Amino acid sequence: MATVEIKNVRKSYGPVEAIKGIDIAVQDGEFLVLLGPSGCGKSTLLRMVAGLESITGGQVVIGGRVVNDLDPKDRDIAMVFQNYALYPHMSVFDNMAYGLKIRGVPKPEIETRVAKAAEILELGRFLTRRPSQLSGGQRQRVAMGRAIVREPAAFLFDEPLSNLDAKLRTQMRIEIKRLQDRLGITSLYVTHDQVEAMTLADRILVMNHGVAEQIGTPLEVYQRPASLFVAGFIGSPPMNVLDGVIDASGQGVVMPGGALLPLPRPRPDDANRPVKLGIRPEHLTISDGLAASPILVELVEALGADTVVYGRLPDGESLLIRMAGLPSCTEGDQLSVAPQPGALHLFDAAHGRRLAD
Amino acid sequence: MSNPTTGPHTTGPHTAGRRLIDLLPHIVLIVGVLIFAFPIYVTLIGSTWDAATIGRGNLPMIPGGEALNNYGHAWSESHTERAMYTPVRIMMMNSVIMALSIAVGKIAISILSAYAVAFFRFPLRMVFFWMIFITLMLPVEVRIIPTYKVVADLGMIDTYAGLSIPLIASATATLLFRQFFLTIPDELVEAAKIDGAGPVRFFFDILLPLSKTNIAALFVILFIYGWNQYLWPLLVTNSADMETIVIGITKMIGTGEAANDWNLIMATTVLAMLPPVAVVIFMQRWFIKGLVDSEK
Numbered sequence: 001m002a003t004v005e006i007k008n009v010r011k012s013y014g015p016v017e018a019i020k021g022i023d024i025a026v027q028d029g030e031f032l033v034l035l036g037p038s039g040c041g042k043s044t045l046l047r048m049v050a051g052l053e054s055i056t057g058g059q060v061v062i063g064g065r066v067v068n069d070l071d072p073k074d075r076d077i078a079m080v081f082q083n084y085a086l087y088p089h090m091s092v093f094d095n096m097a098y099g100l101k102i103r104g105v106p107k108p109e110i111e112t113r114v115a116k117a118a119e120i121l122e123l124g125r126f127l128t129r130r131p132s133q134l135s136g137g138q139r140q141r142v143a144m145g146r147a148i149v150r151e152p153a154a155f156l157f158d159e160p161l162s163n164l165d166a167k168l169r170t171q172m173r174i175e176i177k178r179l180q181d182r183l184g185i186t187s188l189y190v191t192h193d194q195v196e197a198m199t200l201a202d203r204i205l206v207m208n209h210g211v212a213e214q215i216g217t218p219l220e221v222y223q224r225p226a227s228l229f230v231a232g233f234i235g236s237p238p239m240n241v242l243d244g245v246i247d248a249s250g251q252g253v254v255m256p257g258g259a260l261l262p263l264p265r266p267r268p269d270d271a272n273r274p275v276k277l278g279i280r281p282e283h284l285t286i287s288d289g290l291a292a293s294p295i296l297v298e299l300v301e302a303l304g305a306d307t308v309v310y311g312r313l314p315d316g317e318s319l320l321i322r323m324a325g326l327p328s329c330t331e332g333d334q335l336s337v338a339p340q341p342g343a344l345h346l347f348d349a350a351h352g353r354r355l356a357d
Numbered sequence: 358m359s360n361p362t363t364g365p366h367t368t369g370p371h372t373a374g375r376r377l378i379d380l381l382p383h384i385v386l387i388v389g390v391l392i393f394a395f396p397i398y399v400t401l402i403g404s405t406w407d408a409a410t411i412g413r414g415n416l417p418m419i420p421g422g423e424a425l426n427n428y429g430h431a432w433s434e435s436h437t438e439r440a441m442y443t444p445v446r447i448m449m450m451n452s453v454i455m456a457l458s459i460a461v462g463k464i465a466i467s468i469l470s471a472y473a474v475a476f477f478r479f480p481l482r483m484v485f486f487w488m489i490f491i492t493l494m495l496p497v498e499v500r501i502i503p504t505y506k507v508v509a510d511l512g513m514i515d516t517y518a519g520l521s522i523p524l525i526a527s528a529t530a531t532l533l534f535r536q537f538f539l540t541i542p543d544e545l546v547e548a549a550k551i552d553g554a555g556p557v558r559f560f561f562d563i564l565l566p567l568s569k570t571n572i573a574a575l576f577v578i579l580f581i582y583g584w585n586q587y588l589w590p591l592l593v594t595n596s597a598d599m600e601t602i603v604i605g606i607t608k609m610i611g612t613g614e615a616a617n618d619w620n621l622i623m624a625t626t627v628l629a630m631l632p633p634v635a636v637v638i639f640m641q642r643w644f645i646k647g648l649v650d651s652e653k
Contacts (some may be wrong), residue, residue, distance in 0.1 A: 052547050073553035085544035089566040098562070099552035146552075 002063030002076070002153035003028050004049065004186055010057035011044055011210075018044055020210040021058065026154075027202075029184040035197040036207035037233070043158055045207070046190045050156050051075050063153045073102075078147035079156040082163055084139045086131040086146075092118075093127040096145045110149075117145040120179065137168045144176070148183065155180075157189040161196065173199060194234050198222070206230050224345075228352035231278045231345060237308055237320045239345070240284075244277040246270045253277055253344070256315040259293040264342045264357070276352065278345030281308065281322035284337045292338040295319055300327045311335065397630075403623035404428065411619040423620060431624040441597075442609060442621070445628050448602040451520075452584055453632060455601055458521035459583030460576050467527050468568065471534030472560055476546070486535075493528040497589060505592055519593045520601070524586065530575055537571050538564070569643075577640045581633050602629045 004026040011019035019041045026032045034042040047053040049060050051072035060067050067075045078099075086095050093114055100110045118124045121141045131139055140160060147155055160176070161169045177200055180187055191197055197204050198218040206213045206221060206229075214226035225231035231239045244253040244261070250268035252260045253275065261277075295311030298318075309321040309329065321337055329335060346355040403411055406421035431445045473479075474486050497504075504523050513519030541564070549559045590601045600608070606629060609622045 050547075050551065052550070072547075072551045077551065079548070079551050081544040081548060083542060083544055085542065085548035087545070087549075087563055089563075089569075098554075102553040102558060146548075 002186060003061075004032075004063075004154050004188065005061040006045070006049065006058070007061065008058040009045065009048060009055060009060060011041070011048060011053065012056045018210050019048075019056075022205075022207075022210075022212050024205055024212070024215055026186055026188065029186055031180050031187045031189065031200055031202045033197040033201035033204045034188065034190045034207060035192070035194065035204050035233070036213075037192060040207040041210040042190045042192075042205075042207045046156055046158055046188055049075075049154075049188060050077055050079050076153040077156055078150045078152040078154075079158065080140070080143045080147050080160045082159040084131070084143045084163070086139060086142055088131055091128050091130060092123060092134070092142050092145075095131065095142055096149050099146065099150050113149045113151075114145070117148040120148065120182070121145050121175075136164050137172060140164065140172060141175075144179070148179075153186065155185050155187040155189075157187065157191075159190055159192070161191070161193070169193075169196075176200060194236065198234075206233065208233075224354070224357070225278070226354050228276055228278070228347045231347070235280060237281050237322060240279045240281060240319050241347075242277045242279070242313075242317055242319075243349070244275050246273045246275060248272060253346070255293060255313075256317065257293045257313055259291055259338070261291050261339060261344060262341065263344065263346075267355075270355070274349040275355065276347040276349050278347060279339045279343065281320040283340045283343035284319070284321040285340060286323075286328075286335055287338045288336050289338060292336040293319075295321075295335050295337055297329050297331055297333040297335060300329065300331060302327050309335075311337070400623050400626050403619060404627050406620060408616070408618050408620045411623075412616055424624075427620045427624040428628070431621045431628065443597040443600045443605050445602065445605070445625050447598060448600050448605040448625075449628065449632070451517075451599055452601040452603070452629075454517050455520045455586065455590065456580050456583035456632070458517065459524050459586075460579035462521060462525035463527040463530050463579050464572055464575055466525055467530035468534050468565075468572070470531045471538055472564065474531070475535050475538035476556075489528045489531050491528075492526065493532070497524065501588065501592070508593055514593050515596050515599045520590055520599070521583070524583065524589060527579075530579070533575065534568065534571065537568065541567065573640050573643045577637055580636045584633050 006022055006024050006026075008021045008023055009019060010017065010021050022045060024032070034045060036042045044053055048055050049062075051067065051070060055068050062075055062077065087098065090098065096114045096117060097110045100113065105113075114127070115124075118127060121144060123138070123141055123145060126134060126138060126142075131142065134142065140163075143160070157176075161172050164172060173196055176189075180200075189196075189200060201218050203215060203217055204221050205215050208229050214221055214230045216224075216226075221230060221234055225234060225239075228241060232241065242255060244255050246252075246263070246267055247254050247260065248271050250263075250266045250271045252262045254260055255277070293313055295313055297309055297311050299310040301308040301310075304326075306325065307323045307327040309323065309327070311319045311321060313319055319337070321335075347353065348355060399416065402418060402420055403416055404427050405424040406416065407423045407426075410416065410421065431442075433444050433446055435442060435444050470489065474482065474489075508514065508519045508523060511519075513522070545563070546559070549563055554562060585603060586601070587603050587607075590604055594600055594604070602625070606622065606625055609618065609625065611617050
């Protein structure tokens with residue numbers, strides 16, 4: 001068990017800079033999720049921690065040791081891959097034992113450690129089987145077993161659930177969470193799935209174009225997204241983003257349709273400033289009044305527990321509304337909706353950063 | 358009944374036509390097999406008659422009674438009343454040693470060079486790869502005189518090393534292994550790295566077991582390639598003790614000054630066919646086992 005510190009780490013491929021300086025200290029026993037769209041550099045960052053990619057600049061420190069120039073095997077980490085990467089010709093037992101064998105761990109200890117891991121992962125019955133005789137979920141458990149038996153300083157997960165079907169993914173997600181709670185090993189977990197990130201993480205590092213957009217707990221990232229990118233990436237259905245202008249008094253925001261939305265606190269300094277306005281679909285309700293905007297209902301998705309309404313504002317902007325329960329409107333209806341008080345997110349219109357609350 | 362060729366239960370006026378369509382491939386195959394198998398059958402039958410019967414020119418199509426005598430003679434005797442021969446047991450051993458050395462040597466060298474080319478980044482990597490590739494274009498016959506000179510100067514005439522080493526380098530096998538190695542997922546290599554396997558361990562613990570089926574298939578091909586070598590053994594062997602069986606058979610067929618011992622030639626030929634057949638049968642089992650067991 002150990003801390004993992006990433007200090008101003010950079011990665012360049014020739015003139016192309018893939019990681020533009022990331023700083024984060026992962027606490028002992030913490031579960032950090034690296035979240036971002038494909039190509040954002042999250043896997044590259046993880047692979048630099050693992051030692052599978054060279055580090056162009058900065059330092060990676062695991063358990064107080066700078067590991068930049070160490071081989072993966074000397075970094076005291078274990079990694080779980082997306083396609084499991086099990087050795088096809090070895091039994092489940094041998095797959096888990098291989099790393100220990102190479103390190104010269106005595107046989108009886110290998111057996112106890114593998115047996116223990118197999119028990120935790122409920123793989124006891126499969127120890128003599130080959131990976132090809134297992135289902136996807138079982139294979140991924142073997143891959144995790146291979147990591148557990150090593151008792152490493154840190155676990156690295158590279159999209160471990162992406163190859164599984166939706167149901168199995170949910171199940172394995174819970175298993176990983178339980179496992180990490182039980183073992184308390186520092187974990188770095190790469191995913192592009194925000195549900196995985198929200199449910200597993202102690203903290204989330206949201207990445208985009210090789211830059212850390214935001215580092216925070218899942219709720220921080222959801223409730224106070226640091227940029228338009230994070231706002232759009234976290235939450236499903238995604239946050240509505242509209243153009244608005246802070247009114248002359250600094251008391252509210254004027255929407256394109258003329259609706260006036262009151263601000264949580266007055267912003268006299270920002271009077272007449274154009275902003276991007278973020279409203280989560282679940283924070284819109286049907287109501288009248290000054291803050292309300294008329295919308296035309298274009299599509300209604302009834303999901304059972306809640307309903308997603310695709311509406312269009314008079315100026316042509318689309319607006320998503322998520323309502324609890326069964327639909328109360330149909331396509332073609334005219335509704336009047338307003339955001340709940342205090343549920344507005346304000347972003348700078350030019351660079352998309354969140355305005356100070 | 359719009360399409361009489363579909364469905365096994367089709368009945369009616371088209372049945373006869375259908376049956377012919379079913380039979381046709383079998384007829385073609387049976388005729389093919391007969392054409393290929395007949396010479397071998399003649400050889401087998403010939404090896405069971407005495408030289409005089411074959412010499413008269415009308416060989417019976419049923420086995421005779423001289424089999425034990427012929428095979429025993431061919432196996433261990435070094436002469437008949439007509440000529441001197443190298444006994445099959447010596448030639449067989451020479452051929453087996455040569456073919457095994459060539460097959461094992463080719464596989465060992467090519468799997469190692471393919472490993473280097475496929476998994477390591479070193480200066481001039483592609484230059485070496487292309488150099489290997491270019492040697493594909495040079496058959497043994499093209500470089501046979503310089504090769505002979507080198508082997509002769511090294512004193513390897515009439516040795517097993519001289520028989521096998523010049524034939525060991527193989528661009529084809531290197532290419533085949535390289536292509537196979539390129540299909541091994543990067544993540545498997547990385548998992549092994551994280552598990553702590555260095556290049557040598559990775560090769561022996563993971564790459565070699567995964568290559569089992571490829572090795573088995575290549576072994577069959579290369580053993581037969583080595584077994585059938587003619588020109589090179591003819592050049593580098595002078596003494597009868599080093600003769601290979603393929604050369605032995607051609608030497609047994611005389612120049613016309615004396616009648617040939619066809620019974621012994623036939624028996625030697627049958628014996629010469631056995632090791633390659635055994636290798637095919639034995640390796641086929643392993644080959645299929647490998648196909649069933651391993652999965653990527």
